[in-house]
Amino acid sequence: MESLTRANGLFALDLYRALSVSNAEGNVFFSPLSLSAALGMVYLGARGHTSEEMAKVLYFSSVSDVHSHFKTLTSSINRPSASYILKLANRLYGEKTFSFLREYLDSTLKLYHAELQAVDFIGASEKSRQLINEWVERQTDDKIKDLLQPKIVTKSTRLVLVNVIHFKGKWMQPFEEKDTKEMPFKINQNESRPVEMMYQSDIFPFRSIPEYELQVLKLTYEKEELSMLILLPNETQDGSDPLLKLESELTLDKLLDWTKREKMPRPMEIRVYLPKFKLEIESSLPETLQEMGMSSVFQETKADLTGMSSSQDGLYMSAVVHKACVDVNEEGTEAWAVSALTNPVGYLSLQQRQSFIADHPFMFFIRHNTTNSILFLGRFRGPS
Known part of the structure; x- marks a missing residue:
């Protein structure tokens, strides 16, 4: 698991620099683990040049059996504790008429604990968007609302991957x-x-x-x-x-x-x-990730996600939305983040x-x- 931790750390600093450049004078806050896990689910279904690009940006090339390591890591993080809340959760939302490979669905469930919920993106995209947002609200104790804004989910959406991380802890030495x-x-x-x-x-x-x-x-x-x-x-x-x-x-x-x-x-x-400070920062990441070298997965004619579906329609990611919040006070810290990926x-x-x-x-x-x-x-x- 050390190799995955290192890969996630390298990606974290690369993304931090990219976000810092695009917001030179502002605050920055995100969950690299949330994003790595969500993108890991996409990487599971990526093939060919799309897989190679993602592996390079995410530093997965140096990790043997990435997905099994994510399973171990998630299990370690999700251990119950009486002293703090720390929860990592994943969910897939797929168009009900779209044919996803059973092997992919079984693997995401086994390795990422991510179930696929069939929704009607084609006939009821707005209702589907609200359904996803409601799940996010429940997972973050109503802290993150309206993650997916109107028009992000459309009738052409086929798959939305959502990852949530929520942390709340008290200082061992609190401030007065x-x-x-x-x-x-x-x-x-x-x-x-x-x-x-x-x-x-x-x-x-x-x-x-x-x-x-x-x-x-x-x-x-x-x-x-x-x-x-x-x-x-x-x-x-x-x-x-x-x-x-x-x-x-x-x-x-x-x-x-x-x-x-x-x-x-x-x-x-x-x-x-x-x-004492509170930050609530939302980032739309396709442009940033493409500049980092992950380009084909966002292009309808170039994305190779045939490990997810054998359909001739072709899957691609149309959006990556990440919202992270932190509240640092005398008692401790509460932080939560959500990543949603469509298509000496x-x-x-x-x-x-x-x-x-x-x-x-x-x-x-x-x-x-x-x-x-x-x-x-x-x-x-x-x-x-």
């Missing part, structure tokens, strides 16, 4: 509401906006990485199965954008090294200042106190520690 104060958040050298800044002083896993002018803080959720890791670049004196510099230098190997458990012990009291460090002593003041743009990600999987990835450039 009485310590939250309004403070300025520096959007850039010339602009600040007020944020509700949470505060606490406690012992946390922390690293300062001078060669990259970076601080890394780990905030753990109850039971320590999940963590939020925050990458806070040092402010610059020359007016340049420190987050932009970090993003350009970041690789998966650096990220893994910077956040290794053995390199982030707990010898130090940290004064943590972290904004010197340690300071405990006596020294270090401040971690996230009052300027930073990257963050939520990790499933057991599998080392990045569930959510984003950046906070300030309140909108």
